[in-house]
Each structure stands twice: as structure tokens, then as C-alpha cells.
Amino acid sequence: MNDIVELNLSDPIIFKQWQEFLISLNINDFSANEVDKIDQTIGIFEGERLVATGSIAGNILKYIAVCNKGRESGTYFNTIISDLTMRLAQQNIFHLFVFTKPEYVESFKHVGFQAIAVSKQGAILESGDYLIQDYLNSIVKFSDNQSIAGIVMNANPFTLGHRYLIETAAKENDQVYVFVVNTDASLFSTSERTQLIEAGTADLDNVTVVNGSDYMVSFATFPAYFIKSQAEIVTYQTTLDALIFKNWIAKTLHIQTRYLGSEPHSETTNIYNQVLKDVLEPEVKVKIVDRKKVDQQIISARDVRENIRDNHLEKLSQLVPQSTINFISSNLSNLQQRIQKGMNIDGN
Amino acid sequence: MEIKHTAIAGTLESSDIQIMLSQGTNGIEINLESDVIKQFGDQIKQVITDVIKDYGIDNAKVKAVDKGALDCVIKARTITAVQRSIDATEPNWEVL
The missing domain is CATH 3.40.630.30 (Gcn5-related N-acetyltransferase (GNAT))
Incomplete structure (x- = not known):
């Protein structure tokens, strides 16, 4: 040997x-x-x-x-x-x-x-x-004669745009699962992001916030070293991501519709949304909701992060709910320190 | 006796078996992967179950990947996995 x-x-x-x-x-x-x-x-x-x-x-x-x-x-x-x-x-x-x-x-x-x-x-x-079976066992389940929707979000941090997407799904369905992407490469940690989503949707009785665990990671983190062309990588990563959602998550939790926010400015997200549609349908319907705007401007979490960096807290009230403002104001120096230490605030 | 944390013993080499033991809630559940599962699956599970029961453990999840191990090897690997999972330093001589 x-x-x-x-x-x-x-x-x-x-x-x-x-x-x-x-x-x-x-x-x-x-x-x-x-x-x-x-x-x-x-x-x-x-x-x-x-x-x-x-x-x-x-x-x-x-x-x-x-x-x-x-x-x-x-x-x-x-x-x-x-x-x-x-x-x-x-x-x-x-x-x-x-x-x-x-x-x-x-x-x-x-x-x-x-x-x-x-x-x-x-x-x-x-x-x-x-294993994924253990993960699914740990999630509260609803009977399949209800209409059930699923949303996957990073919410870095939770904005009025996220609120609008969840609200729309909550109006159109009996139950809504919100899965929080579990990757600590964002300005706000997974537990902070989860906490803010929970606080921002506390008044919606039919919304369940769930940690995405290892099964809803940021799709860009899948290793792709064996894929030859760069262009194929996004498709490859998204396809796997969508297959897990369809074959395990949606199947076990009886999710019939997946809600997405439209993404007019990002080519990658467009490919992502398209692949998701190709893989999920017809078993899981894909509903793309137009992004919420304030003064003709799409609400974006990136703007929120930039305002934090530039100390423009007065601009936040248009972009995020009160619960998120409260968190940001009481953790401002901590968040600004993270940005100074090199936490990337572009990206998702 | 309760399992304190997940533990592993054994290898994937030929004639060996890899046993991973973790906390369970539903009796002793064994997930076995083996080329000879048809011929010896029940026998392998029995050896593993006996060892775990001898330690007085009622609930455990076992993941076993068998590469043609003999019973004595299965027993030895299971004992080691149990010992590690309960942080025991001295072997339980009564089990041996």
C-alpha cells in the first residue's frame, strides 16, 4: 500500500x-x-x-x-x-x-x-x-390542499422591496415559506438577515421564515472547477440549485409557486431567473413580480448598504421598514467597521 | 447511555467498514451501503445493532459503508465509533 x-x-x-x-x-x-x-x-x-x-x-x-x-x-x-x-x-x-x-x-x-x-x-x-431529509424534517409543514408559495432571499438587509415581494405572495397564497440564504459572505450575517426578515414580516400570519441551511446557498458558491467554459458556469450552478428546490424542497413542503423579483439591471440574475423557470416548470410555477419602486427608482439592498457606508441614514426610511432602520441605527458603527475591513458591499 | 456527538471509525478500504454514529430519536436506524447487501445486509445490521445495544444506547443513527468486512471487523469498528461518540476512554469490557 x-x-x-x-x-x-x-x-x-x-x-x-x-x-x-x-x-x-x-x-x-x-x-x-x-x-x-x-x-x-x-x-x-x-x-x-x-x-x-x-x-x-x-x-x-x-x-x-x-x-x-x-x-x-x-x-x-x-x-x-x-x-x-x-x-x-x-x-x-x-x-x-x-x-x-x-x-x-x-x-x-x-x-x-x-x-x-x-x-x-x-x-x-x-x-x-x-442530510437533506433531516433538514426537511425540521421544517413545519402545511397540508397540500392549501396554496403554498416559496421565496428564496438573501435580504442583505431586508428592504421594502423584499417586504413587497413577500406581501404579494402572502396575499395570493395560503402559506408562504421564506428561505434565507445561508452564506455568511454578506454585510449582514445570516442570523441578522433572518432576524430582520422575521421582524419585517411579523404582522403577516401566513409567512414562515426558514433558514436555507446548506441547501439554499448563494448559487455562485458552488464549485465549478470541472466546468470548461465560463459561460456554462451560471447555467450549471443555477440548474443544480433549481433541481434541489424542485425535487426536494418544493416536493416535500408542497410548494406550488416560487416567487422571484424581476431584475432589470443584472444579466446574471436574468439568466438565473430563466433557468429557474426552465427547470421548475411545470411542477412548480414561477412568478416574477416587478420590483417595487420609490420615485421611479427600484429599491435595492445595495443602495441601503451604500447609504450605510456613506452615513446617509436619513435616506433609509424610503428604502427599508422601521425594524430594519432600528437595527441599522443601533449597530451602525459595527456595520461601518465591517465595510472598512473590506466586506464587499457590491454584488447581491 | 446517550450519544454525545457524531463519531466515525473505520475506512473505505477493501475488507473494512466505515461506521458513522450520530444522535437519533427513533431507535437504532441503520443506513447501509454494501455490495453484498442482498446476501449479508441483515447480518451486518445485526452485528452493529448488538454492539450499540450492549452499550445501553437506545437511539442512534448509523451510516455504514461496507467494503466486505468480516463480522469481527464490523464489531471492532462499531465499538470504536461508539466509544468515540460517548467520549469513553476505557473500553467497556463487558461488551468485548
Whole structure:
């Protein structure tokens, strides 16, 4: 049995060997936003030659590649997955995700993973002590003879625009689930964003606010290192995102309609909305609601963040509900500090 | 006895089994992946269940990925996973 060694990718010679090996197996994306997230990389050598490798980034396994030439297939693969699982277990991480090409789904199923979404371009699998079934079990359910809607939002922070979208859905349906995107890469943390949505919809009895957990992450965070063209990436990420929503979330919670805000200014969001429609319909209807305007201007959370940065709190009352204003005023210096420390306030 | 936190033992190498044990609420639930599940699935689950019960644990979720382990290996891996999940340092000699 060949030993497993840790690969130090900051060593240029090792990096080059690792990269060449992956390229030989058709993995070609080594952009910084994929590679920089890697916490640990391991490899197996035969003599001087790298024959298997795998990496961990948070709770995600990536850059898994194995050369099976002259060996019983699967041996190195199992060794790599086994070792990465152990390394994560030592950090108390037991819930793992894999993003990979569809042709490798079977190999991962063989080592205990379940596929939660498979498209032509890519697949997401998970394994561990907490699975999507457990997530869905934890959510309050309504009987399927009611009309039930779902909205996924980041709400960074909660504005009158978000309020309008939720209100519209709440008027048109018996029940509305609001799923909060669970990615702490925003100016407002997940718990702050959740708290503000709850406060801003407290008067609507038929609205249930739910943490999106690992299943409604910001779609742009899916690893895409095995996708060849940049243009395909948004489609790939959105398709998986939509498949999870359709096949698991909507199916289990009896959601018949997904509400979205229109996005006249963002090409990416337009593609996103289109793909969502293609995948979700006809099982789940997609309703795109025109964005709420104040003085001909679309309400945008980004404007709110810029006003926070520029200390223009007087402008906020047009954009956000009182509950959000209260939170911002009592946490102003803290929020401004986060921006100064380099928290990106563009984007979503 | 209660499981305190998730724990894992064993590997995915040939002839081994990987056991992940976590808190459960609904008896001992076993999710088994094995190439020989048709022939030995019930037997494997029985060995795992016996060990967990011997520790006096009534509720547990078990995820087992079997790669052709013999009963003695299954037993050993399950014991280790249980020990880790209850933060035990000394083996329970009565179980052994």
C-alpha cells in the first residue's frame, strides 16, 4: 500500500505536478476563487509519479482525481475519500458535499454519498450525519390542499422591496415559506438577515421564515472547477440549485409557486431567473413580480448598504421598514467597521 | 447511555467498514451501503445493532459503508465509533 502524503500546494513544484496530473484527467480550472479555498490536499505517489489526489475546502471535497492504470479500479479512490473523511471528522465536520461530473455519481454513491441533484453538466452529492431529509424534517409543514408559495432571499438587509415581494405572495397564497440564504459572505450575517426578515414580516400570519441551511446557498458558491467554459458556469450552478428546490424542497413542503423579483439591471440574475423557470416548470410555477419602486427608482439592498457606508441614514426610511432602520441605527458603527475591513458591499 | 456527538471509525478500504454514529430519536436506524447487501445486509445490521445495544444506547443513527468486512471487523469498528461518540476512554469490557 502506498502512503498518503499531504501536498503543500504553496510549493510551486508540487503545485505544478498536482496541476499537470489534474489536467491529464481533464480538470482544467485552476482559477484563484477555486484553488484559494482549499484547506488541505492529499496525494498518493507511485515512485515519483502522483497517481491520486483529493482536496478539502470547508465541508466540500474537490479536485478528486485518480489514475487507475494497472490497478483494480476504485482502490485509490476509496483511500482518498476515506482519508479526507477522517481529516474532516477530526475537525468535527461530518456533513460533506461533493460537486462533480455526472459520470462520477456512481463512484461516490459507492462510498456512501447520496445524489441530491444531477444535471447534464454536474452533480451535487452529500454524505454524513445530517442530510437533506433531516433538514426537511425540521421544517413545519402545511397540508397540500392549501396554496403554498416559496421565496428564496438573501435580504442583505431586508428592504421594502423584499417586504413587497413577500406581501404579494402572502396575499395570493395560503402559506408562504421564506428561505434565507445561508452564506455568511454578506454585510449582514445570516442570523441578522433572518432576524430582520422575521421582524419585517411579523404582522403577516401566513409567512414562515426558514433558514436555507446548506441547501439554499448563494448559487455562485458552488464549485465549478470541472466546468470548461465560463459561460456554462451560471447555467450549471443555477440548474443544480433549481433541481434541489424542485425535487426536494418544493416536493416535500408542497410548494406550488416560487416567487422571484424581476431584475432589470443584472444579466446574471436574468439568466438565473430563466433557468429557474426552465427547470421548475411545470411542477412548480414561477412568478416574477416587478420590483417595487420609490420615485421611479427600484429599491435595492445595495443602495441601503451604500447609504450605510456613506452615513446617509436619513435616506433609509424610503428604502427599508422601521425594524430594519432600528437595527441599522443601533449597530451602525459595527456595520461601518465591517465595510472598512473590506466586506464587499457590491454584488447581491 | 446517550450519544454525545457524531463519531466515525473505520475506512473505505477493501475488507473494512466505515461506521458513522450520530444522535437519533427513533431507535437504532441503520443506513447501509454494501455490495453484498442482498446476501449479508441483515447480518451486518445485526452485528452493529448488538454492539450499540450492549452499550445501553437506545437511539442512534448509523451510516455504514461496507467494503466486505468480516463480522469481527464490523464489531471492532462499531465499538470504536461508539466509544468515540460517548467520549469513553476505557473500553467497556463487558461488551468485548
